[in-house]
Amino acid sequence: xxxxxxxxxxxxxxxxxxxxxxxxxxxxxxxxxxxxxxxxxxxxxxxxxxxxxxxxxxxxxxxxxxxxxxxxxxxxxxxxxxxxxxxxxxxxxxxxxxxxxxxxxxxxxxxxxxxxxxxxxxxxxxxxxxxxxxxxxxxxxxxxxxxxxxxxxxxxxxxxxxxxxxxxxxxxxxxxxxxxxxxxxxxxxxxxxxxxxxxxxxxxxxxxxxxxxxxx
Amino acid sequence: xxxxxxxxxxxxxxxxxxxxxxxxxxxxxxxxxxxxxxxxxxxxxxxxxxxxxxxxxxxxxxxxxxxxxxxxxxxxxxxxxxxxxxxxxxxxxxxxxxxxxxxxxxxxxxxxxxxxxxxxxxxxxxxxxxxxxxxxxxxxxxxxxxxxxxxxxxxxxxxxxxxxxxxxxxxxxxxxxxxxxxxxxxxxxxxxxxxxxxxxxxxxxxxxxxxxxxxx
Numbered sequence: 531x532x533x534x535x536x537x538x539x540x541x542x543x544x545x546x547x548x549x550x551x552x553x554x555x556x557x558x559x560x561x562x563x564x565x566x567x568x569x570x571x572x573x574x575x576x577x578x579x580x581x582x583x584x585x586x587x588x589x590x591x592x593x594x595x596x597x598x599x600x601x602x603x604x605x606x607x608x609x610x611x612x613x614x615x616x617x618x619x620x621x622x623x624x625x626x627x628x629x630x631x632x633x634x635x636x637x638x639x640x641x642x643x644x645x646x647x648x649x650x651x652x653x654x655x656x657x658x659x660x661x662x663x664x665x666x667x668x669x670x671x672x673x674x675x676x677x678x679x680x681x682x683x684x685x686x687x688x689x690x691x692x693x694x695x696x697x698x699x700x701x702x703x704x705x706x707x708x709x710x711x712x713x714x715x716x717x718x719x720x721x722x723x724x725x726x727x728x729x730x731x732x733x734x735x736x737x738x739x740x741x742x743x744x745x746x
Numbered sequence: 747x748x749x750x751x752x753x754x755x756x757x758x759x760x761x762x763x764x765x766x767x768x769x770x771x772x773x774x775x776x777x778x779x780x781x782x783x784x785x786x787x788x789x790x791x792x793x794x795x796x797x798x799x800x801x802x803x804x805x806x807x808x809x810x811x812x813x814x815x816x817x818x819x820x821x822x823x824x825x826x827x828x829x830x831x832x833x834x835x836x837x838x839x840x841x842x843x844x845x846x847x848x849x850x851x852x853x854x855x856x857x858x859x860x861x862x863x864x865x866x867x868x869x870x871x872x873x874x875x876x877x878x879x880x881x882x883x884x885x886x887x888x889x890x891x892x893x894x895x896x897x898x899x900x901x902x903x904x905x906x907x908x909x910x911x912x913x914x915x916x917x918x919x920x921x922x923x924x925x926x927x928x929x930x931x932x933x934x935x936x937x938x939x940x941x942x943x944x945x946x947x948x949x950x951x952x953x954x955x956x957x958x959x960x961x962x
Contacts, residue, residue: 541956542917542942543931544760691923701758705944705958707907710935715759719926726758729923731954733947740954742758742921 532673533697534666536680536687538597538714539564539737540701545711546684553621556611560713564704567736568592577631579651587734595700600676601669602632603662603684606640609655615642623647624655635672637665639686662689684712691744692721699726717722748889749913750882750952752896752903753811755780755953756917759762761927762900769837772827774927780920783952784808793847795867803950811916816892817885818848819878821902822856825871831858840871851888855902878905900928907960908937915942915958 540546542563548558557564568574572583573593583589606612612619624630629650635660644657658665669678680687680696690696701714725745732739757780766776773780784790788799789809801803822828823867828835840846845867852871860873874881885894896903896912906912917930941961948955 544916544929549935559793605950703956705942707931707939707942708935709937709939713760715923717926718923719765720893721925723925726921726923727956728951731947733944733951735944738944738947738954738956740919 532600532670532675532677533593533598533682534670534678534690534695535599535700536682536690536696537700538682538684538687538702538706539568540673540707540714541711543706543707543709544713544715546714547683547712548708549710551712553569553611553701556625558708560706560708563706563708563713567702567734569702570592570671570736579629579631585657587732588736591702591732591734591739595679597680598677599634600673601634602636602679602681603669603686603690604636604681605683606638606642607685608682609638609640615645619645622684631651635669636667636681638670639665662686662693663695666695682715684714686716688716691736692718692723693721694724694744694746696724696744697746698729699739701742703738705737711724748816748886748891748893749814750886750896750906750911751811751815751914751916752898752902752906752912753916754898754900754918755784755920756930757920757922757927759923760929760931761924762898762930763928764924765926767928769827772841774924776922776924777927778834779924780801781920783869783918783920783950786952793849795847803948804952807948807950807955809810811895814893815850815895816889817850818852818895818897819881819885819902820852820854820897821899821907822854822858824898824899825854825856832860842869845869851885852897853879853885853888878902878911880908882906882911900930900932904932904934905929908934908939910940910960910962912940912960913962914945914960917950917956917958919954919956921953 548561551558571589575583608619633652682738726742729741764777767774787805789800814900826837846869864870942958945957
């Protein structure tokens with residue numbers, strides 16, 4: 531069954547980015563440590579057109595998530611780091627250059643309409659202004675029998691989680707304390723939060739991979 | 747080597763108690779779900795003078811923590827739920843009745859001096875008014891070659907963690923979202939947080955047991 535999945539690296543104290551993020555340092559202070567494990571893998575490097583990398587348990591886990599996804603949904607902040615009208619966004623062409631690492635359709639949540647953008651290597655960016663359900667439905671249709679991956683960030687992920695649309699949450703817990711920054715889980719007192727089932731815990735030397743299924 | 751350890755059950759979204767804790771409901775809304783796994787174990791029931799319980803991986807983990815500890819440190823809130831002078835604390839005799847489940851010396855951090863209290867079954871409560879280092883040193887001396895266990899709560903644990911005094915952090919991650927309450931890790935921007943090493947991840951049907959060592 532095709533799933534709507536969210537893979538995210540998180541510090542032990544619950545942050546997905548460190549304090550004081552900026553255009554120069556989008557992951558905030560210390561935040562780059564959260565991604566060291568995946569950047570070292572063969573699977574991640576391949577998807578980014580690079581050679582080498584470690585072919586280990588972490589790489590297998592990254593490879594599976596990459597191979598299983600047929601479309602991605604992400605927030606505007608993850609796409610460019612900006613906000614407001616596109617004309618005023620200095621990073622409106624996003625972070626990934628001419629050949630982004632997705633190699634499939636990507637749906638970007640935004641309040642500002644924009645024509646689709648086709649990149650090399652199979653990545654297309656479609657800009658969705660009518661909400662998270664619409665973005666998911668468009669991605670679901672584009673993914674065929676593959677999974678839809680949620681790219682992030684945390685705010686968009688929380689919206690999808692609270693809406694009960696996510697099927698699987700895959701936390702890659704990095705043994706580091708950031709002390710502040712962007713929390714994966716903010717307070718949602720009073721929300722009707724979904725029930726979860728623990729599906730797997732895989733320990734690698736670098737991180738612990740925890741998978742939870744949302745009970746539907 | 748004898749360690750200073752902290753075992754704590756935490757929701758997937760990082761809470762050690764739910765919203766709106768009260769004397770009647772000290773774990774807050776939904777918070778009791780965090781402890782279901784341990785309350786079901788043979789090891790926990792034995793330490794509380796009860797029969798039965800499940801003899802499984804969770805029980806082994808609980809049994810080891812119980813057997814290895816020769817003294818406990820806890821905060822006043824964990825002891826009684828109260829604050830201020832003891833005369834005004836309706837729960838000044840604590841939660842555990844005549845035979846508390848510790849069976850060893852317990853050191854309670856408080857701002858209000860009080861004579862020690864000896865209970866049945868080997869538990870003594872000593873009240874420490876001169877800070878977290880003193881409480882730890884007294885517990886260290888009392889524990890002999892056994893571990894010192896930190897009982898909680900979250901605020902006291904954060905103080906010990908930031909002070910670099912803890913040796914091992916054992917998180918029992920429960921697959922539930924509480925949406926609010928008391929966070930295990932608050933923001934500590936600017937603090938000199940310790941470095942951690944991942945030591946173990948053990949998956950049981952109910953929870954995932956994550957162990958981290960503080961790098962000294």
